[in-house]
Amino acid sequence: MDRTSEQRRELGAFLRSRRARITPAEAGLPSTGRRRTPGLRREELALLAGMSATWYTYLEQGRDIRASDQVLDALATALRLSPNERDHLFQLAGRAPAADPPDAEPLAAEVAAVPLLLQPHPAYVIDGTYDVLSRNQAAEETFPRLVTDDGRRPNLVRWTFLEPLARDVVVDWEPEARGLLARVRTLAGEHAGDPRYARLVEELHEGSPEVREWWPRFEVGTRRGGRKRLRSPGRGVVTYDYTAFHVAGQPERTLVIYAESGGAGQ
Structure with a gap:
């Protein structure tokens, strides 16, 4: 399904929020000393998910790029998403089937x-x-x-x-x-x-x-x-x-x- 700019921004914000909650130690990465922000850096998450840091940055910034199911699965695994969170990620990325349109008919x-x-x-x-x-x-x-x-x-x-x-x-x-x-x-x-x-x-x-x-x-x-x-x-x-x-x-x-x-x- 086509994604709006709002949906792309929501995807980027969702990825940032999930990246921020995982520490390097939880991800199996060595400690690199004091950090200015909590959680993983973009480069670290990209490394864990097996993708380019630049490409991941574009995705998080809400640019109009398409992520494959394989990429989304890799991100879901690296971010340790729950099943509900994984489904939400796919919806925001436009990879899930389009939702049925709202039913405007009166209730029978x-x-x-x-x-x-x-x-x-x-x-x-x-x-x-x-x-x-x-x-x-x-x-x-x-x-x-x-x-x-x-x-x-x-x-x-x-x-x-x-x-x-x-x-x-x-x-x-x-x-x-x-x-x-x-x-x-x-x-x-x-x-x-x-x-x-x-x-x-x-x-x-x-x-x-x-x-x-x-x-x-x-x-x-x-x-x-x-x-x-x-x-x-x-x-x-x-x-x-x-x-x-x-x-x-x-x-x-x-x-x-x-x-x-x-x-x-x-």
Whole structure:
């Protein structure tokens, strides 16, 4: 797929952030004394990946050059990237299959009705930017103030970072929020140039000091199920298992269902 200048800059910034977190000792290189900056030098990373230092510098500077799968694999290995980070690297480099275009079709009535059928279990349908397209009463009670009065669709990312009550509701707020932001970064990278993601990221930066601190760390992740502890009025802390399902034929839309996995407590 064609890459925008923004995507090339993002690739360079991602490479720099990952290069900075690896010490020469971790990479098996001899110590060369005091360093002005943390992590590996460009020349050292190029050596480990088996490529020209000049060519790697061009890549990190965001120049319009193409990296082969073999080169990206070598960089991923040298940088010790996780599977999610490797996928993100390939997306930014334009080597992964192009993401499907956003689905602008209205949510089908039979899909919108599914969360209602799952009451009393909290359930909702979200799109790729975490806009909530359909939800049941249990979801509204579990995530209070999710629905705002500004006329916009409720959004779970905005709620997590910009709604003060979320920090009380989500018991393990910081790790949950960091994981959510990592998934947003991955999606934004896959949809470079999509104004929906640009607007969301800009709004998060404006309203959240944590986003401004964490975003430069270039953490990436994927949407998945798991376990979450939420504080419920009158019940204390409730542990939920949650599962996510893609809507058939609309991979950007996801049904998320919560089920209690334990008793309530303080």
